[in-house]
Amino acid sequence: MKLNRSIFWIFPLLVLALPLVLNQYLQYVVNLILVYILVGVGFNIVVGNLGQLAFSNVAFFGIGAYASGILTTQLGMPWWLTVIPAGLCGALAGCAASIPALRGVRLFYLAIMTLAFGELMRWLYIRTPGLTGGSMGLTVPEPAVFGWMLTTEYHKFYVFLFIVVVVVIATSRLLESRIGRAFLAIKNDENAAAAMGIPTGQYFLLAFALSGFVVGIGGSMYAALVGHLSPEDFDLIQVILHFAIIMVGGLGSLIGSILGSILITATPEVIRHFEWLVGSEEWIFGVSIIVVILFLPRGLSSLLAKVNSIFKDRYYRN
Amino acid sequence: MNALQKSLKTAAIAIAIASVSGFAAAAERGITDTSIKIGNIGPFSGKAAMFNPLNYGSVAYMRYVNDMGGVFGRKFDVVLGDTACAQAKGIAAAKKMIYDEKVFMITVNPCSGVAMAIKPTLVKEGMPWSGVSANPKITGSVGSGGTSAPPKYMFHVTPNGYxxxxxxxxxxxxxxxxxxxxxxxxxxxxxxxxxxxxxxxxxxxxxxxxxxxxxxxxxxxxxxxxxxxxxxxxxxxxxxxxxxxxxxxxxxxxxxxxxxxxxxxxxxxxxxxxxxxxxxxxxxxxxxxxxLYKDKIGSPALEWGKQILLKYLTKDELPKTGDPTHFYYFGLFNGIGVVEGFRRAGRDLTRDTYIKAIETLSDYDNNISAGRVTITPQQHVGVSDMxxxxxxxxxxxxxxxxxxxxxx
The missing domain is CATH 3.40.50.2300 (Response regulator)
Structure with a gap:
């Protein structure tokens, strides 16, 4: 069946009506999914598109969240004004995280260095209690947009949805452009890409910064959603969660990031509805991931791409 | 007016009163004439799952009270919710209890980060909370680790971290x-x-x-x-x-x-x-x-607690080997305080009458803890000694x- 890519607009339009049918609990879960969509989209830029095994994502997420939290609590800024600065802080952290890669560190060495970056940031949140609240955490005031308090999950939803749609479309356009193709060229063969005149260093820096920007905005949304930031929120469990999102969704796939976020965030909540399954979350989660990876090694997005080519990411050729 | 008419009139008045009181009860979420719905949240999964005996201890006490006929004819309907000791999941657990399960109150909730994260929602919804998490900022007033008056609907019947x-x-x-x-x-x-x-x-x-x-x-x-x-x-x-x-x-x-x-x-x-x-x-x-307790775990003074735990918890809820551990008794300690609040609130139960009743706990001997429980409108941490x-x-x-x- 021939479909036009404009059908992608149907999804955000359809979900606009969700608050009419969801209670605040389910709306909260949807909002959390929106946060993790940006986390997945940002993480996929470095891991899926650039092909680098870098796990600094959790640092970008925490930096974005704390940037928003600090700007609202310490400077009294309204939350909406902190979203872009949070993204910029994430982008700066991305530039810093790209330094080992620019120095030629690759594969597992890059993985462990970027993991350490995340842990270093967690140490920093703990050791700067004047700014971050330290171990006791930072309570973030209720978010506001143009003086309108986002007091319910429904209010947050519309603002979050707007941000996510804008960021995902912008990322999609960027990945479909010369920049995205350069990322893919580097992923496929870094030396060949350099030989073709692609300034790989610049693209490494750009990919990490872009990833940091997107995830930083996700972090800012997380701060607004959860309302209390604790260094423990940004530990290795969070890394596993982010990695699961892109592995299950599909490496290098924008649609995959969205699908992965939905599945990974919603699964524990589905389990929650069966009281006899209380405490079984870990093994159900683990088995689900194994099953998806075994039978869909290129993630859920590959399944959709089989249904209709419209769901195949345009920039993804191999 | 003959006897039949008199009886019918009396019955009609009784039905009207019952309807009105039934309506009042129905207006308060989580309460029916025969039940009180309680949300019991804690880490049933994740790296802090070792603390879930705290949840089961409270469950055991409420099952015991149910077996004794409940409180004013109402039995506890306890719904468990997993927080995994993680804030995002903890908020989901609390919101499910409030908006989906429509519980009367939330209890136990080990993990301070989760308690701090759900606090704004609880305060906004006027949802009673009796927890065991340590962070003094949760229920602390001046003199118990906080900096202002305690939140109206949140209290510890146990000591807090402070x-x-x-x-x-x-x-x-x-x-x-x-x-x-x-x-x-x-x-x-x-x-x-x-x-x-x-x-x-x-x-x-x-x-x-x-x-x-x-x-x-x-x-x-x-x-x-x-x-x-x-x-x-x-x-x-x-x-x-x-x-x-x-x-x-x-x-x-x-x-x-x-x-x-x-x-x-x-x-x-x-x-x-x-x-x-x-x-x-x-x-x-x-x-x-x-x-926390008035004597050694396993001593005759606490034997009643052990019997409740062993009788009212399932094999899966009890330790794989050995007797119930300290954390189970900690859960009992919380459960006793929560139930005492319902006893004092009486039949006409609302969230406000419940909190007022809890605030009458003064030098209350719960037969389990080292210190006696005192909760006042200014002080929502029940015990200060161990x-x-x-x-x-x-x-x-x-x-x-x-x-x-x-x-x-």
Whole structure:
């Protein structure tokens, strides 16, 4: 069946009506999914598109969240004004995280260095209690947009949805452009890409910064959603969660990031509805991931791409 | 008017009154004429799942009360919710209880980060909460670790971290000639909730905290911390650590011959720690821990609690081996306080009457805790005192009211 890519607009339009049918609990879960969509989209830029095994994502997420939290609590800024600065802080952290890669560190060495970056940031949140609240955490005031308090999950939803749609479309356009193709060229063969005149260093820096920007905005949304930031929120469990999102969704796939976020965030909540399954979350989660990876090694997005080519990411050729 | 008409009139009035009172009851979420719906949330999965006996202890007490006929004819309908001790999931658990399950109140909730994260929602919704999480900011008023009046609907019937930490400080300071103390703590709000008040107390008594070092969760070695402590020549160590790390610290302290008392916080089970250290010399006369109860676990004074736990919990809810541990009794402690609130609130139950009833708890003897429970509108932390567990040189468990002073 021939479909036009404009059908992608149907999804955000359809979900606009969700608050009419969801209670605040389910709306909260949807909002959390929106946060993790940006986390997945940002993480996929470095891991899926650039092909680098870098796990600094959790640092970008925490930096974005704390940037928003600090700007609202310490400077009294309204939350909406902190979203872009949070993204910029994430982008700066991305530039810093790209330094080992620019120095030629690759594969597992890059993985462990970027993991350490995340842990270093967690140490920093703990050791700067004047700014971050330290171990006791930072309570973030209720978010506001143009003086309108986002007091319910429904209010947050519309603002979050707007941000996510804008960021995902912008990322999609960027990945479909010369920049995205350069990322893919580097992923496929870094030396060949350099030989073709692609300034790989610049693209490494750009990919990490872009990833940091997107995830930083996700972090800012997380701060607004959860309302209390604790260094423990940004530990290795969070890394596993982010990695699961892109592995299950599909490496290098924008649609995959969205699908992965939905599945990974919603699964524990589905389990929650069966009281006899209380405490079984870990093994159900683990088995689900194994099953998806075994039978869909290129993630859920590959399944959709089989249904209709419209769901195949345009920039993804191999 | 004949007898039949009189009877019908009386019946009609009775039905009208019942309808009105039924309507009033129905207006309060989570209550019917025969049930009270309670949300019991805690870490049933994740790295803090070792704390879920706290949840089961409360469940056991409510099942016991149900078996006795309930409270004013209403039985507890307890719904469990997993927080995994993670804030995002904890908020989901709390919101499910409030908006989906429509419970009357939320209880237990170990994990301070989760309690802090759900607090704004609870306050906004006027949802009663009785929890065991340590962070003094949750329910603390001035004088119990907070900076303002306690939130109207949130309370601890147990001590919070502020009082538990203070008691740790008081206990070590009763050891003669104590001048220098070391702190080993996790870098989370739970640990600081205990250790910071302890430090304040120690320093107020003229002693010095010469070392405040971190031990991360998941640490399997405490050599660095123990060697640091040795160089400082301290008179005591406060370990604001969860059970696995406390065991690691005690083993390392013995290995490097630290010879200093180590006082543990309430994040570990005394009996299990002793068992897991597996070396009498490493714990006898060395390891002490806060003890919330009026006597030893397993003593005749607490036998009733053990019987309730064994009778009303399933095999899956009880420990795989051995008797119910300290955390189960901690859960009972919370459950007793919560149920007492319902008894005092009477039949015409609303959230407001419930909180007013809880605030009448004054010097209340719950037959389980070391300290009696007092809750007032200004003070929503019920207990401010506890004893300490330790082992004598022969390895016998002793309950101390202060250093060297056994309860019996």
């Amino acid at each position: 009082f538990s930490g203070m008691t740790m400080g008081k206990f070590i300071m009763t050891k003669p000639n104590t001048k220098k103390i070391a702190i080993v703590a996790h870098t989370n709000d739970w640990a600081r909730g205990y250790c910071d008040p302890a430090i304040d107390y120690i320093e107020s008594q003229g002693a010095e905290v010469v070392l405040d070092t971190a031990m991360e969760r998941g640490s399997t070695d405490a050599t660095a911390q123990v060697l640091q402590i040795k160089t400082k020549g301290v008179d005591g160590v406060l370990g604001c650590l969860y059970q696995p790390e406390l065991v690691v610290l005690l083993k390392a302290a013995h290995k490097y011959k630290l010879n200093t008392p180590i006082i543990g916080a309430l994040g570990a089970d005394f009996g299990q720690v002793v068992q897991q250290v597996g070396n009498a010399k490493a714990v006898n006369g060395v390891f002490f821990q806060g003890h 004893y300490f567990n330790g082992l004598d040189k022969d390895g016998n468990e002793v309950i101390f009211s202060s250093w060297g002073k056994a309860l019996h």
